[in-house]
Amino acid sequence: MHEVSIALSLLEIATGYCKREGYKGIESIKVKIGKASGVLPQALFFAFDAVKAGTIAEKACLTIEEIPISGFCNSCSSNFSVEEAYILFCPRCGDTSFRVETGRELDIYEMEVF
Amino acid sequence: MKIKVVTRIMEANDRIAAENKKFFNEAGVYVINLMSAPGAGKTSLIERTIKEYQGKLRVGVIEGDIAGTEDAQRIGGLGIPVIQINTGGACHLDANMINEAIVGLYLKDLDLLIIENVGNLVCPAEFKVGEDMKVMLLSVTEGDDKPLKYPLMFQESSALVLNKIDLLPYTNVDIGKIKKNSLSLNPTLKIFEVSCKTGEGIGEWAEWLQSLVR
Numbered sequence: 540m541h542e543v544s545i546a547l548s549l550l551e552i553a554t555g556y557c558k559r560e561g562y563k564g565i566e567s568i569k570v571k572i573g574k575a576s577g578v579l580p581q582a583l584f585f586a587f588d589a590v591k592a593g594t595i596a597e598k599a600c601l602t603i604e605e606i607p608i609s610g611f612c613n614s615c616s617s618n619f620s621v622e623e624a625y626i627l628f629c630p631r632c633g634d635t636s637f638r639v640e641t642g643r644e645l646d647i648y649e650m651e652v653f
Numbered sequence: 654m655k656i657k658v659v660t661r662i663m664e665a666n667d668r669i670a671a672e673n674k675k676f677f678n679e680a681g682v683y684v685i686n687l688m689s690a691p692g693a694g695k696t697s698l699i700e701r702t703i704k705e706y707q708g709k710l711r712v713g714v715i716e717g718d719i720a721g722t723e724d725a726q727r728i729g730g731l732g733i734p735v736i737q738i739n740t741g742g743a744c745h746l747d748a749n750m751i752n753e754a755i756v757g758l759y760l761k762d763l764d765l766l767i768i769e770n771v772g773n774l775v776c777p778a779e780f781k782v783g784e785d786m787k788v789m790l791l792s793v794t795e796g797d798d799k800p801l802k803y804p805l806m807f808q809e810s811s812a813l814v815l816n817k818i819d820l821l822p823y824t825n826v827d828i829g830k831i832k833k834n835s836l837s838l839n840p841t842l843k844i845f846e847v848s849c850k851t852g853e854g855i856g857e858w859a860e861w862l863q864s865l866v867r
């Protein structure tokens with residue numbers, strides 16, 4: 540629902556970086572979005588297209604890598620990974636004593652600049 | 654040219670939130686971020702809580718709404734310092750909005766600051782504003798499927814206030830199911846059952862919150 544705010548922060552971080560480092564434009568931005576981050580890729584694409592107009596990222600294309608929820612279960616000592624946006628029980632043994640390690644990401648990890 | 658720039662997108666917000674938090678700590682004010690769906694009873698709970706603390710704690714309120722000043726007027730009517738933020742369409746409060754709003758509050762005169770977030774079950778949970786804890790309100794009439802449909806807010810909150818329990822006889826809601834699923838999402842969640850209409854359960858909630866403030 541707040542993908543516009545996310546897109547604005549993304550744009551601010553990317554253009555701020557270029558200004559500091561002396562680049563003139565951005566060709567592409569790659570981001571990692573966790574399945575449990577609450578951000579919908581389609582909505583983020585749409586919002587990013589709307590906010591990039593008139594900036595040095597005007598022609599930039601956005602690539603989104605979705606990260607599933609994964610973690611480690613203390614009860615059965617195994618690693619797991621699921622496609623859902625949340626997890627209540629270890630998918631192997633059903634226990635609740637696990638820790639989630641990925642799935643909440645909202646990160647920029649690469650840009651192409653000129 | 655390709656460059657690696659590993660940066661959290663929320664970094665800008667989190668940085669300002671940390672600044673706010675430092676500011677609150679220095680002023681000695683405890684801050685809660687109160688979140689719920691529209692109409693669950695956030696303003697009603699704030700009104701009840703303020704009445705409980707009369708003569709005990711100095712409370713201030715920040716009201717976040719997309720538009721309008723109705724909620725701030727309700728709180729202002731109780732003689733409490735209140736700031737209204739209109740987000741102008743944004744579905745949540747962010748750290749920057751709070752940073753600008755607190756200029757209008759004399760924090761040193763407060764023990765507790767309650768921030769009423771925009772009515773929305775999804776994204777207020779994503780944006781830190783500098784609070785000491787997040788509190789979520791769910792009215793029982795919203796249904797017992799909510800924890801599993803909107804897990805993030807249940808996971809991020811320290812306390813869950815189940816409101817409108819006076820309406821339980823008129824619904825088919827299974828309050829045990831709400832509690833069970835909320836706790837499996839967040840085993841340390843503190844749960845209160847209240848009615849802002851009858852006042853039931855308010856005392857217990859207010860006592861617990863006061864124990865954190867001081």
Ligand SMILES: Nc1nc2c(ncn2[C@@H]2O[C@H](COP(=O)(O)OP(=O)(O)OP(=O)(O)O)[C@@H](O)[C@H]2O)c(=O)[nH]1
Binds near residue numbers: 690691696697
């Ligand atoms: N029956 C009953 N009604 C309640 C209770 N608490 C609040 N209400 C009613 O629910 C409606 C919404 O309450 P508010 O306190 O304005 O809710 P809110 O969460 O602040 O709403 P927004 O700020 O618009 O998101 C009002 O008509 C309240 O009188 C309760 O415990 N029982």
Ligand SMILES: [Mg+2]
Binds near residue numbers: 696769
């Ligand atoms: Mg309200």
Ligand SMILES: [Zn+2]
Binds near residue numbers: 743745776
């Ligand atoms: Zn939002």
Ligand SMILES: [Zn+2]
Binds near residue numbers: 614633634
């Ligand atoms: Zn297991």
